[in-house]
Amino acid sequence: DIQLTQSPSFLSASVGDRVTITCRASQGISSYLAWYQQKPGKAPKLLIYAASTLQSGVPSRFSGSGSGTEFTLTISSLQPEDFATYYCQQLNTYPYTFGQGTNLEIK
Amino acid sequence: QVQLQESGPGLVKPSQTLSLTCTVSGGSISSGSHYWTWIRQPAGKGLEWIGRIYTSGSTNYNPSLRSRVTISLDTSKNQFSLKLSSVTAADTAVYYCARILPSAWGQGTLVTVSS
Numbered sequence: 001d002i003q004l005t006q007s008p009s010f011l012s013a014s015v016g017d018r019v020t021i022t023c024r025a026s027q028g029i030s031s032y033l034a035w036y037q038q039k040p041g042k043a044p045k046l047l048i049y050a051a052s053t054l055q056s057g058v059p060s061r062f063s064g065s066g067s068g069t070e071f072t073l074t075i076s077s078l079q080p081e082d083f084a085t086y087y088c089q090q091l092n093t094y095p096y097t098f099g100q101g102t103n104l105e106i107k
Numbered sequence: 108q109v110q111l112q113e114s115g116p117g118l119v120k121p122s123q124t125l126s127l128t129c130t131v132s133g134g135s136i137s138s139g140s141h142y143w144t145w146i147r148q149p150a151g152k153g154l155e156w157i158g159r160i161y162t163s164g165s166t167n168y169n170p171s172l173r174s175r176v177t178i179s180l181d182t183s184k185n186q187f188s189l190k191l192s193s194v195t196a197a198d199t200a201v202y203y204c205a206r207i208l209p210s211a212w213g214q215g216t217l218v219t220v221s222s
Contacts, residue, residue, distance in 0.1 A: 001170075034207070043203055044154065046210035055210060087154055091207065095169040098154040 023088035032092035129204030
C-alpha cells in the first residue's frame with residue numbers, strides 16, 4: 001500500500017494566519033491527490049482534487065500544490081470555520097489510502 | 108444534485124455479516140462513468156477506503172478486506188451495497204458511502220460489532 005504521511009499531525013493557529021499542511025507519499029502518485037476537510041460528526045468534504053484543482057464552491061483561500069511524492073494544502077487566511085481535521089487521499093493506486101489527518105485547532 | 112444515504116443495522120454480532128445499503132437520489136446510479144465507494148472511520152481515528160464499484164459493475168477492494176468484502180449495484184433501486192463478513196469488534200466504525208468525483212457523500216452510519 002502507498003503510505004501517506006501528513007505533517008504536522010496537530011496544528012494550533014489563529015484566525016488570519018496562513019497555514020500549510022504537507023502530505024508525503026511513500027511512492028510517486030503523479031497528481032492523483034485529494035484534500036478533505038472533516039468536522040466532528042460530519043462526512044469529509046472535498047476541497048482539492050488532482051493536487052491543485054479547487055472543488056466548486058470551496059473558498060479561494062484554500063489551495064493545493066505538488067506532484068510525485070510531496071504535496072501541500074495551504075489556507076491563506078484562516079477563518080473560524082476552517083478549524084477542523086484535514087486529510088489527504090491518494091487516488092493513484094489501490095487501495096486508495098488516506099493520510100493520518102491533521103487536526104487544526106484554534107490558538 | 109446527487110445525494111447519498113446509508114442504511115442498515117446499527118448493531119451486528121461478532122462473526123456475522125455487516126450489510127449496508129446506499130440509496131442515491133437526484134441522479135441515476137447507472138448514468139455516466141462513476142465509481143461508487145465505501146469508506147469507514149473508527150471512532151476518533153482516520154479514514155479507510157474499503158472499495159468501489161463502477162457503473163458497469165466492476166469492483167476494486169482494499170486487499171486488507173478483500174476476502175470479506177462484497178460491493179454490489181442494484182440499478183433498479185438506484186442503490187449500491189456493502190457486505191462485510193465475519194466481523195469483529197475491529198470493524199466497528201462509521202461507514203460512509205460516497206462518489207469521489209464529482210464529490211458526493213452520505214452522512215455516515217455507525218455500525219457497532221458487539222454481542
